[in-house]
Each structure stands twice: as structure tokens, then as C-alpha cells.
Amino acid sequence: SAVISQKPSRDICQRGTSLTIQCQVDSQVTMMFWYRQQPGQSLTLIATANQGSEATYESGFVIDKFPISRPNLTFSTLTVSNMSPEDSSIYLCSDPGLVDLNEQFFGPGTRLTVL
Amino acid sequence: DQQVKQNSPSLSVQEGRISILNCDYTNSMFDYFLWYKKYPAEGPTFLISISSIKDKNEDGRFTVFLNKSAKHLSLHIVPSQPGDSAVYFCAASARETSYDKVIFGPGTSLSVIP
Numbered sequence: 001s002a003v004i005s006q007k008p009s010r011d012i013c014q015r016g017t018s019l020t021i022q023c024q025v026d027s028q029v030t031m032m033f034w035y036r037q038q039p040g041q042s043l044t045l046i047a048t049a050n051q052g053s054e055a056t057y058e059s060g061f062v063i064d065k066f067p068i069s070r071p072n073l074t075f076s077t078l079t080v081s082n083m084s085p086e087d088s089s090i091y092l093c094s095d096p097g098l099v100d101l102n103e104q105f106f107g108p109g110t111r112l113t114v115l
Numbered sequence: 116d117q118q119v120k121q122n123s124p125s126l127s128v129q130e131g132r133i134s135i136l137n138c139d140y141t142n143s144m145f146d147y148f149l150w151y152k153k154y155p156a157e158g159p160t161f162l163i164s165i166s167s168i169k170d171k172n173e174d175g176r177f178t179v180f181l182n183k184s185a186k187h188l189s190l191h192i193v194p195s196q197p198g199d200s201a202v203y204f205c206a207a208s209a210r211e212t213s214y215d216k217v218i219f220g221p222g223t224s225l226s227v228i229p
Contacts, residue, residue: 004158009156040221041221042117042119042204042219042220042221042222043159043204043219044219045216045217058216092158092159094158097161100147100164101215102147102149102164102206102208102210102215102217103149103161103164104161104217105158105160105161106151106158106159106160107158108156108157108158109156109157109158
């Protein structure tokens with residue numbers, strides 16, 4: 001199974017600022033996913049990050065708000081831009097399973113609080 | 116519109132008894148279903164899955180049942196152990212369509228009481 005780490009594990013930020021979350025995988029993976037889990041809600045897919053191409057964003061999420069980088073096959077970043085309290089969530093990255101793409105491996109998450 | 120529903124936000128079960136977590140879905144295109152388990156401060160971990168061509172899949176103490184006509188699935192844990200206390204997410208995908216994304220339910224928090 002893949003081992004995924006995220007930095008930071010948590011942060012408290014001021015409204016209007018931006019935070020970049022890093023995701024590191026211990027093996028090369030073609031696809032990486034970024035999810036958001038708002039308080040009391042389910043995990044919602046933000047975007048799919050493929051190495052060498054632009055990220056694919058889900059409905060309701062835009063690149064200006066959540067720019068993503070994927071410089072290589074083991075690393076990705078998600079930036080939460082111009083934050084508001086509504087962005088307070090847990091942000092998770094994941095990669096597809098080797099046996100089945102749906103059986104994903106998740107990082108531990110980044111708990112973001114925006115004041 | 117929530118495509119995957121877990122109507123019980125929480126569940127408490129005595130150690131050694133059976134835990135039954137329920138999940139309903141609305142999209143008839145879903146053909147693959149998964150359960151994930153999440154401990155506090157950790158990411159979800161994959162637990163068990165079932166394809167729509169089956170109605171049951173078993174892995175040790177964990178069994179998932181699928182009722183396609185009712186668009187309902189359930190996860191049975193027997194016997195329940197204190198270490199099973201976690202949030203359980205039901206998830207679904209439509210692998211035979213072009214939109215093969217995993218849709219998660221809101222989760223059920225299971226507490227197994229020693």
C-alpha cells in the first residue's frame with residue numbers, strides 16, 4: 001500500500017490569506033486526488049491532478065481558488081486562495097489503488113481553520 | 116442532491132455484538148461500492164468493496180450486502196471490537212460510465228462499547 005504524507009497537518013489562517021498544502025507519496029503514481037471534508041459533511045472531490053497536465057476540477061471548484069501543482073509523480077500541492085471561514089475544512093490527498101482505482105489510499109489530512 | 120446517504124450519523128454497539136451500518140444511494144448508474152474507515156486525525160482507509168454483479172462480499176469479520184433493487188447496502192461487523200470504533204464512509208462509483216469518480220456518503224460514527 002502507498003504511504004502518503006501531508007504538510008501541514010493543521011493550520012489556523014486569517015481571512016484573505018492563502019495556504020499551500022503539500023502531499024508526498026512514497027511511490028510514483030499517475031493520478032492524485034484532492035478532497036475536502038467540511039464539518040459534518042462527506043468527502044467531496046475537488047480535482048484530479050495528473051503529472052504533466054492541468055488538473056481537472058469538479059463542478060463547483062475553480063483553478064483560481066484552488067490552484068494545484070503536480071511537478072512529478074510523487075508530489076502535489078493544493079493552494080487554498082483568498083481564504084474565508086467557509087474554507088475551514090479537512091483537506092485530503094489520495095492516490096488510486098493498484099488493484100482498483102477506486103480503492104484509494106489517503107493522506108492523513110490537513111485541518112484548516114480560517115478566522 | 117446527496118447521491119450516497121448514510122442516515123445514521125452515529126451508532127453504539129456492545130463489544131462482541133453485530134454492528135450494522137446502512138447506506139442508500141440514488142444513482143442507478145453506480146456499479147461499484149466501497150466502505151472506508153476513518154480514525155481521528157488519520158485519512159480514510161479502504162475496508163471492503165462490492166461489485167453490482169454480487170450481492171455479498173465477505174472479508175473476515177466484515178461483510179457487505181448489496182440490494183440493487185432497493186439501492187441499499189449494508190456493512191456488517193461481527194463480532195464488533197473496541198478497535199472498530201471509527202467513522203465509516205460508504206462510497207460508490209459508476210465504473211462503466213465515463214464519470215468514474217467515487218462519491219462518498221457523510222459517514223456513520225461507530226462506537227463499540229467494551
